[in-house]
Amino acid sequence: MIIAEAKPLAEVAGLINDAQxxxxxxxxxxxxxxxxxxxxxxxxxxxALRMLRKKEGNPLETVEVTLTRQCDPExxxxxxxxxxxDIDAIISLACGVGVQFLAERYPKWVVxxxxxxxxxxxxxxxxWEERCGLCGECILYKTGGICPVIRCSKSILNGxxxxxxxxxxxxxxxxxxxxxxxxxxxxxxxxLDLLLEIQPPKDWSxxxxxxxxxxVREDVRLx
Amino acid sequence: MKTESKLERLLSxxxxxxxxxxxxxxHANPEGIKKHAALLKDYVDAMNLTDNQTAIVRLSxxxxxxxxxxxxxxPIIQMTVRDRNRIALQSDLLGAYSLGMRNVLCLSGDHxxxxxxPTAKNVHDIDSxxxxxxxxxxxxxxxxxxxxxxxxxxxxxxxxxxxxxFADPFEFRVLRLEKKINAGADFIQTQCIFDxxxxxxxxxxVRERGLHKRAYIIAGVMPLKSAKAARYxxxxxxxxxxxxxxxxxxxKAADPKAEGVAICVEQIKHLRNIEGVAGVHIMAVMWEDxxxxxxxxxxxxxxxxxx
Ligand code: SF4
Ligand code: SF4
Numbered sequence: 001m002i003i004a005e006a007k008p009l010a011e012v013a014g015l016i017n018d019a020q021x022x023x024x025x026x027x028x029x030x031x032x033x034x035x036x037x038x039x040x041x042x043x044x045x046x047x048a049l050r051m052l053r054k055k056e057g058n059p060l061e062t063v064e065v066t067l068t069r070q071c072d073p074e075x076x077x078x079x080x081x082x083x084x085x086d087i088d089a090i091i092s093l094a095c096g097v098g099v100q101f102l103a104e105r106y107p108k109w110v111v112x113x114x115x116x117x118x119x120x121x122x123x124x125x126x127x128w129e130e131r132c133g134l135c136g137e138c139i140l141y142k143t144g145g146i147c148p149v150i151r152c153s154k155s156i157l158n159g160x161x162x163x164x165x166x167x168x169x170x171x172x173x174x175x176x177x178x179x180x181x182x183x184x185x186x187x188x189x190x191x192l193d194l195l196l197e198i199q200p201p202k203d204w205s206x207x208x209x210x211x212x213x214x215x216v217r218e219d220v221r222l223x
Numbered sequence: 224m225k226t227e228s229k230l231e232r233l234l235s236x237x238x239x240x241x242x243x244x245x246x247x248x249x250h251a252n253p254e255g256i257k258k259h260a261a262l263l264k265d266y267v268d269a270m271n272l273t274d275n276q277t278a279i280v281r282l283s284x285x286x287x288x289x290x291x292x293x294x295x296x297x298p299i300i301q302m303t304v305r306d307r308n309r310i311a312l313q314s315d316l317l318g319a320y321s322l323g324m325r326n327v328l329c330l331s332g333d334h335x336x337x338x339x340x341p342t343a344k345n346v347h348d349i350d351s352x353x354x355x356x357x358x359x360x361x362x363x364x365x366x367x368x369x370x371x372x373x374x375x376x377x378x379x380x381x382x383x384x385x386x387x388x389f390a391d392p393f394e395f396r397v398l399r400l401e402k403k404i405n406a407g408a409d410f411i412q413t414q415c416i417f418d419x420x421x422x423x424x425x426x427x428x429v430r431e432r433g434l435h436k437r438a439y440i441i442a443g444v445m446p447l448k449s450a451k452a453a454r455y456x457x458x459x460x461x462x463x464x465x466x467x468x469x470x471x472x473x474x475k476a477a478d479p480k481a482e483g484v485a486i487c488v489e490q491i492k493h494l495r496n497i498e499g500v501a502g503v504h505i506m507a508v509m510w511e512d513x514x515x516x517x518x519x520x521x522x523x524x525x526x527x528x529x530x
Contacts, residue, residue: 154334156350158399158402160392163333170461171334198406199353
């Protein structure tokens, strides 16, 4: 899922300084699971903003809604009845996709309340870690199911580099070296020969470059 | 002979080579490089020019190489994949060759978080092994990384790569070296060696696989300046093993600098007797002036002449 974390309260407050009434919109998807933008966090943020503004003698009115998902037009449409003329700004507690979707749909000042971090997983309660860099062409079958694109600090495809020591990455002694993990795993699987093949340069055109990527499934399209 | 590199000629003639390292400055004045190059040219066969070492912005390795050439030295330009994508790297290779560079060392580079621009976006479009292959394909296939043919002169580089016998997983280090040689590395410069025992083990594995016959292996050494530096390398430099014995020798020394030189000279003498070691690479970071002394005391002076 997408992992996000809250922006500092002061930063969010600063983005809506001029607003009298705002709509605070949570998301029931990924950001609920990673405890950053669900119904509970939406309520807390709204309350905190109201308190802050009251202290400053510039009271703020808030309306709170949490959509099932902000990355789906169906749900974003449901927000229409709350986006009344007197709403000065919308704060989105979704990932960046949700923020953009609200901004596209409604002619209002839409601001993000979260920093969208990465595609990750829950390691333990309260700890999330990045596991995929969304590179567009998965090579996990070459690396024993451990992603070097994102888990190696240098995205090396023919690792490990000379900084790998005691199983840790040279960049941070807390971070396991992805290539040590890959080596150990392939050794266990009896597939070390996979590592002897020289991997050619990656086709990054499948990745971030070239504008937004699109996946079209003709078989499920309605029109 | 694949190239016009002086380094290649010496190695192919069986000479035990000596290379040294010059760190380009954090400014645009080349006087220091010129001075060091003039000082070192009779004592080393080639000089490495580091490429934004430890991810700190410095005068470019290629530009530094031009100053070394002008001063009568033989440059080895270092090239990391951290800061440039395959387009910029190939362009720089063409440019460097046109300026007279004949040796290139292909590296991944220290991570930007260690340098003076930790918020920079790193590139890592390709890795060091892929760079080696690109340099080789330019030279031997006259092909760019995209497969397109070069329509004019190809850059004919003597291709270097790094190996670190002290990083983990240890058993994989020799296989990775083999991978670099398979990708096209002609010579290898190793990380500084302090742990001789581990290096001997590494070389035994290298010989077992016949790798010393497929690439020239140049062993890295570093003269220690102080006990503090020794301790720092032992504790804080990733991928480095410094045995306690060396640190305590430095701590007990009345003249630590002299002791550092003595240790380095001993190491070189030892390395000369290891089968498969084709030379030494002296990395005297910020202490380039000491290299002539080390070369002389190690009995490696004068250097052989080539035409
Ligand atoms: S290889 Fe690409 S798609 Fe696969 S896990 Fe890594 S970043 Fe994600
Ligand atoms: S130490 Fe391991 S994870 Fe870190 S950059 Fe090197 S190969 Fe990648």
